Amino acid sequence: MDSLTEAVLRGAPADELEKAPVPEDFVAAHIRQEDAGLFDGAADPDVRRSLRVGRVPMPALAPDEVLVAVMASSINYNTVWSATFRPVSTFGALKRFARGGGYPARHDQPYQVVGSDAAGVIVRVGAGVRRWKVGDHVAVNAAVVDDQDPVTHHDGMLGADQKAWGYETNFGGLAHYTVVRASQLLRKPAHLTWEEAACVPLCGGTAYRMLVSDRGARIKQGDIVLIWGATGGLGAFAVQLVKNGGGIPVGVVNSEEKAKLLTRLGCDVVINRTEIGIGGQVSPGADTVELAKRLGRAVRAELGEDPHVVFDHVGRATFGISVIVARRGGTVVTCGSSTGYEHSFDNRYFWMNLKRIVGSHGMNLHEAAEMMRLLELGAVAPVLSEVYPLAEVGEAARLVQRNRHTGKVGVLALAPTPGLGVTNPRARAALGEEWLNPLRTAPSPSAPSPSTLSPSALSPSALSPHAPSASAPTDGRPITVG
Known part of the structure; x- marks a missing residue:
């Protein structure tokens, strides 16, 4: 060395x-x-x-x-x-x-x-x-x-x-x-x-720009936001940003296991798309109108309304559905396109219903810093x-x-084990491991959940980045290999 x-x-x-x-x-x-x-x-x-x-x-x-x-x-x-x-x-x-x-x-x-x-x-x-x-x-x-x-x-x-x-x-x-x-x-x-x-930084900042920034969807209190791939990196941050901003996240996943994970993130509505006939991999050649109607019915059954915003980073396989399922005057915000860049959609549902498509790429430094500030405040995990x-x-x-x-x-990389790098253990203890690791640890009955814990539950002294330094515990977060 x-x-x-x-x-x-x-x-x-x-x-x-x-x-x-x-x-x-x-x-x-x-x-x-x-x-x-x-x-x-x-x-x-x-x-x-x-x-x-x-x-x-x-x-x-x-x-x-x-x-x-x-x-x-x-x-x-x-x-x-x-x-x-x-x-x-x-x-x-x-x-x-x-x-x-x-x-x-x-x-x-x-x-x-x-x-x-x-x-x-x-x-x-x-x-x-x-x-x-x-x-x-x-x-x-x-x-x-x-x-x-x-x-x-x-x-x-x-x-x-x-x-x-x-x-x-x-x-x-x-x-x-x-x-x-x-x-x-x-x-x-x-x-x-x-x-x-x-x-x-990358997924969190990207989700912030797509949803919160004035260059993205600009979500507001009460907005219903449909989130594809809601337990992925982008999707899991999106769920929290919508919830933290007073919106109503609707997470779309493809398994019951992922549906359970979404509840730890405080997602208000969880839709397992396999249960409504939208298979594990949406085919770009599928009848997108019929699939969108199924998804729209599922959202309205829970909330009585269509989504104000659709958060789409899947791309080719889902984009046609996204354009249809967004409400009249709604917004589809898109990036990434992991299933393909060439999107197709029925333009009638777009132009006649006065919808918007917002392209979003990465995040500028201010947006990235705002996302990290939310982490520092304990508002996002x-x-x-x-x-x-x-x-x-x-x-x-x-x-x-x-x-x-x-x-x-x-x-x-250089860190020999997980769990190192904490220099404000008081803030960490105030938030709790269940809040900080919603996708890694099963919450205990007495632990605060992501849907109930808010920054107001924390004291300013506990959140201060200038609190006395201390080593983080290394137990309880075992490394997973393979």
Whole structure:
């Protein structure tokens, strides 16, 4: 073990971290350019064949960047896209980024370190970094933006050169170290473990923009919001944001087991779509009008109204249903499209009923920070379900690829065990393990549930991120492998 890594794991102070030399290479989950044709013609492109874990060279640090010792990360579907080289190989994006010259040229390598989430400790800062320092505990927002592009100052996601870190850039978060711009950094909530904090930024920020931001659906009190895939990473955050904002979440899942999980998140209405004849995998060629009518009847049977908003990240398989099931004047907000990008829908239900479709991509830094603030306040909980070691990142990604997971699948990087990283145990104790881990632990009868616990139940002193430091317990949250 190199001296910098040893100092990080020991919790050394900033001056000691600054003195320890940066290693020349580090362990990272990565794909190789030579494997780009690995899955040509394959019906099942198994990501375990392309995701490698090994040492890669340490990149140089630009003036506006920081080097983060990654304690934990998580799996997002864009890592599945990277590892399958579909719909396009991400090495093309790296080459385009590198053509700008200067520091971006570092990203054009025969390998790509993947991963678009991370939580860890800053160990180096570039000469141009002002707001962050060595030793800070941070989480990473995946949006890489050009701060010299005028439109970025209106909304970072509108910039033509905006990129997803760890997907359209190199040196992502599924590694022992990562390089990120200072404009990507977020303060890690002090009451969360490393792996809990790492599961939030990408999915949590994306859900916030889609639902809460004035650039998304702009939900309000009383809005009925239908959420596809409500126990997935995006969906589980969406349920909480709707509930926390005074709306009525309607979660759609495909099994009774997932339906039970939704009750832990405080979902008001849970629809198991297999029970209304919408199978486990909605076919893009199905009679979407009939399927939408079934779903609409199920919602009206519970609430007497159609949804104001439909939250759709599934894409091709569900989008036609979403457009129909939204009420007159309603909104469909969409991103991701994990089942395919080419959407089709019956335009009569769209134009004649005055509906809106809002495209949403990622989140700007302010939206990401607002989402993390809700975590700090205890208004929203992480949605971690399982944790894998970095050495088994292929198995973790395969779980997501096959949609066999719930919530977010975490990956430990430098953190030796789950449960570390808590520096405000008082806030954690006030919230309780059942609240913080609704998808990992069965709530006890006496524990507060997500639907009843609110920030008002917590004292300001307990929530303060400046509470005295203490080590987190490591028992009670066992690592799940395979």
